[in-house]
Amino acid sequence: MSLHSLYRPLGNSGIMVSPLGLGTVKLGRNQGVKYPAAFRIPDDNEARALLDNARMLGINLLDTAPAYGNSEERLGKLLRGQREQWVIASKVGEEFEGGVSRFDFSAAHTRRSVERSLQKLHTDVIDVLLVHSDGNDLAILEQGEVCTTLAALKAEGKIHSFGFSGKTAEGNLLALQQGADCAMVTYNLAQQDEHRVLDYAALHGKGILVKKALASGHACLAEGQDPLTASFALVFGHIGVSAAIVGTINPAHLKQNAEAVAALLK
Template sequence: MNNLHDLHRPLGSTGLLVSPLGLGTVKLGRDQGVKYPNGFTIPDDSAARQLLNLARELGINLIDTAPAYGNSEERLGPLLRGQRQDWVIVSKVGEEFENGQSRFDFTAKHTRFSVERSLKRLQTEVIDLVLVHSDGNDLAILRDGGVYQTLAELKREGKIRGFGLSGKTVEGGLLALEQGDCAMVTYNLNEQQERPVLDYAASHGKGILLKKALASGHVCLEPGVDPVRASFELIFAHPAVTSAIVGTINPLHLTHNVSTAASVIRELS
């Protein structure tokens, strides 16, 4: 069994069941200002559709996008038409990417505008999870921005099912989990500073999504060690980790990631 179909798990207390790997879609919409070791070409609709179909066949049901990912959301709307019930969609608020530059807006007004726009682009009535795309000032954003209160309102209105923070600090991650459903944190073989956020989530029934789980392809190990397996052995050993987002557009890499994750999770259970 080298797929993830029977390994879906609850994302905290959101009621969402997600695959232990999610598909990140920055490469479907943006090729400027992204930190990957190798250049890439944004796949056309046919290649993107094949990638999504493969992900679904492999048991992935979690898809991660954002307004800051170029035209990723606009592309996913038509690509996922007729399949909405098969996917748990994560999007973001707070970061805009225009003319090769990021800018940030965490006001209540922009948060509402951004979520309404994402609903239209994704051609859906509800977004499963919306994360605040932090610029690094996690605590200030959560305390002063109005963004979290607005996301709580949108959840009550039924436009989103859950919310949280894609942050950069331990303090931000902890506050995000206290007041929200989920945190997206960096945790990999190179960087484990945010581990206290994972520990808090494990003891409080909150969801954790990992970004850069494979260190965006930068991880270095001794010869003969599979970096993907070593990464998954670290992250899935932590009970809080619900799902890790992998951003590959290479079908072979995706298949290898899934079979490795499935085998590691089965060995750990």
């Protein structure tokens, strides 16, 4: 059972994505991450096998970021010769250096960051470029530089679409209202306050990428209930959702996730 026949539009962006995307933070960073257990970053052979498995399962969407250690650089090397088979979402605004995050949403940094991501990913265009919010969503949007710069980079053909990965419903909603093509929202069994962002997206042709659909590995229910099935049923129960991004380096978990989504949507 695969996702190949279940691709869906990312809003009105013209991009078709698999309903399940693979988050790649674990390919490049294992410090300062909110997962329930420590993990080892996979070597190139393991990472290549993971990506091959994802492609066989029908996953075409990869999520990365400059803040994910050397994830972008590794993907650039591992995807040589198959770039056209993938939709790559990256980010701007957050840098992770020396175990500490710092944020810069200025026009100059936004441009430098995108140019660097293009080089690391060995590509001429990034499919989806998201603002990596520090939590001050409204302040980021109101100062205006980052989204205005991303709109200019889209017009220049360096990115295909842009969006906002915020920490609040107010921020993600405002980003969509201001012209972002998509938003990345937190939506899971424990956190559903961004439901109105999904409603707005469905009505206005905007894309929605769901992060933390499995609560970063912490999803749980009462005894006898399957958290995987329940989590994906919630996420895909809303017509506004384009895809759920789930990070894993475990091939068995990747297969379970893909099969659960395929069974739900077929």
